[in-house]
Amino acid sequence: MRPPTIRFLGGVREIGGNKILIEDGPDRVLFDFGPSFSPRIEAYYVDYLQPRSTSLAKDLLEFDLIPRVSGLYAREALADGDLKYVAPEIHGIFVSHAHADHAGHLGIVDPEIPVHVGEGTRTLLEAIGTSTRMKYGDHPWRVFRDREPVRVGGIEVVPYPVDHSIPFAYGFLVRTSEGTIAYTGDFRHHGPRAADTHAFFEAVARERVDGLIIEGTRAGPDPRHNLSEEGVRSEVDGVLAREPNLALACTYPRDVDRLTTLHAAAADAERSLVVSTRTAHLLAQVSPKFPTGTVPVPGTSEHLRVYARKKRVSYLWERPYLEDALSAEEVRAAGRKYVLALDLAHFAELIDLRPPRESPFIHSMSEPFSEDDVDDKVMHNWLDHFGVRFHQMHASGHASGPELLALLRTAGARTVYPVHTEHPEAFAPAGPSVRSPELNTPYPIGASTP
Numbered sequence: 001m002r003p004p005t006i007r008f009l010g011g012v013r014e015i016g017g018n019k020i021l022i023e024d025g026p027d028r029v030l031f032d033f034g035p036s037f038s039p040r041i042e043a044y045y046v047d048y049l050q051p052r053s054t055s056l057a058k059d060l061l062e063f064d065l066i067p068r069v070s071g072l073y074a075r076e077a078l079a080d081g082d083l084k085y086v087a088p089e090i091h092g093i094f095v096s097h098a099h100a101d102h103a104g105h106l107g108i109v110d111p112e113i114p115v116h117v118g119e120g121t122r123t124l125l126e127a128i129g130t131s132t133r134m135k136y137g138d139h140p141w142r143v144f145r146d147r148e149p150v151r152v153g154g155i156e157v158v159p160y161p162v163d164h165s166i167p168f169a170y171g172f173l174v175r176t177s178e179g180t181i182a183y184t185g186d187f188r189h190h191g192p193r194a195a196d197t198h199a200f201f202e203a204v205a206r207e208r209v210d211g212l213i214i215e216g217t218r219a220g221p222d223p224r225h226n227l228s229e230e231g232v233r234s235e236v237d238g239v240l241a242r243e244p245n246l247a248l249a250c251t252y253p254r255d256v257d258r259l260t261t262l263h264a265a266a267a268d269a270e271r272s273l274v275v276s277t278r279t280a281h282l283l284a285q286v287s288p289k290f291p292t293g294t295v296p297v298p299g300t301s302e303h304l305r306v307y308a309r310k311k312r313v314s315y316l317w318e319r320p321y322l323e324d325a326l327s328a329e330e331v332r333a334a335g336r337k338y339v340l341a342l343d344l345a346h347f348a349e350l351i352d353l354r355p356p357r358e359s360p361f362i363h364s365m366s367e368p369f370s371e372d373d374v375d376d377k378v379m380h381n382w383l384d385h386f387g388v389r390f391h392q393m394h395a396s397g398h399a400s401g402p403e404l405l406a407l408l409r410t411a412g413a414r415t416v417y418p419v420h421t422e423h424p425e426a427f428a429p430a431g432p433s434v435r436s437p438e439l440n441t442p443y444p445i446g447a448s449t450p
């Protein structure tokens with residue numbers, strides 16, 4: 001019989017877009033299924049020109065922006081394209097976490113294929129699906145529990161929680177007929193749940209895995225400075241202690257740790273964190289999954305308020321949060337009392353908020369990779385126009401290059417496959433076990449591996 005194999009259908013020499021297929025006899029399981037952040041997609045599809053909702057998979061397949069796999073896509077998404085619909089040939093998809101580059105293509109997957117997620121990820125996907133245009137489709141959702149094995153045919157998958165910039169992120173041990181593979185998903189080991197990441201890597205070492213598929217977002221040259229979550233907290237404290245006026249901040253929309261950090265810092269400075277209805281909805285949905293009092297809850301927690309943007313219509317899901325929401329005029333009149341979370345997409349609110357000159361803007365996200373980043377230019381044009389002062393304060397969701405190499409030394413995998421990185425060559429110091437994968441090439445698992 002053919003040995004089980006790993007095949008990389010995405011996430012090769014690019015950040016995001018991991019699509020890892022493990023095949024063992026008749027069993028085929030996919031790990032993660034989202035679009036990459038690669039500029040290749042933007043060569044065809046940009047803001048004003050998007051795949052048609054009536055033929056999403058067909059329109060992406062036209063430019064090889066998704067893999068040509070039969071028995072994976074929904075009949076409707078394939079429409080009348082040249083890849084014909086066949087009944088499911090993939091028996092399950094495991095999603096490591098709810099970031100778009102890992103889950104964002106679930107909407108074009110055949111609705112008969114079961115999707116396995118952690119309980120918290122299921123909640124996050126539901127909250128995102130309700131409050132944004134992102135759609136994940138209907139599937140038989142299978143909720144797994146921490147460290148409890150799940151069987152798909154002859155393949156056994158054990159999910160381990162890891163720390164990342166979105167809660168409920170997982171790495172996996174995948175036991176096949178010939179050996180075990182570990183897949184890290186996205187992770188860091190300096191965050192509030194660092195112990196989870198360490199426990200996962202201990203399990204990887206104990207298992208003596210045949211292959212380790214490891215993310216390398218920050219591998220290679222990375223001049224951007226990075227703090228720990230406590231480091232972000234103390235720098236935010238410093239800014240708020242000096243600041244007599246409104247403070248502005250922006251974070252990744254699902255970074256619950258950072259929102260919690262900003263909320264705690266605001267409360268200690270006798271301010272309230274003011275968030276969008278979308279963030280309020282997210283916090284309301286996920287807070288019950290955390291120990292009481294750790295994640296702020298809209299309408300219940302002190303020092304948390306909601307901001308009402310000027311809009312002609314509000315959605316049904318927003319209405320409960322808008323009842324006691326603050327207008328631009330209210331925030332402007334008492335700026336000293338607030339830290340307002342404001343995304344770039346909503347910067348037009350600054351025209352009404354008119355923050356006093358020298359007000360701080362806390363950018364609590366990654367610095368851009370490239371110097372000619374358009375969004376970054378637009379952001380600075382607006383901040384300069386209003387005379388707002390920019391502060392960079394971020395703790396990354398990913399392990400650094402040196403941390404990755406240190407982890408590999410203890411993991412003891414026979415073969416290491418770097419994914420989710422533009423610099424697989426940066427793993428070379430880890431030795432001959434590193435194998436930079438090629439797209440759509442089967443790599444055998446087990447003792448017979450050359």
Ligand SMILES: [Zn+2]
Nearest residue numbers: 097099164186
């Ligand atoms: Zn991620």
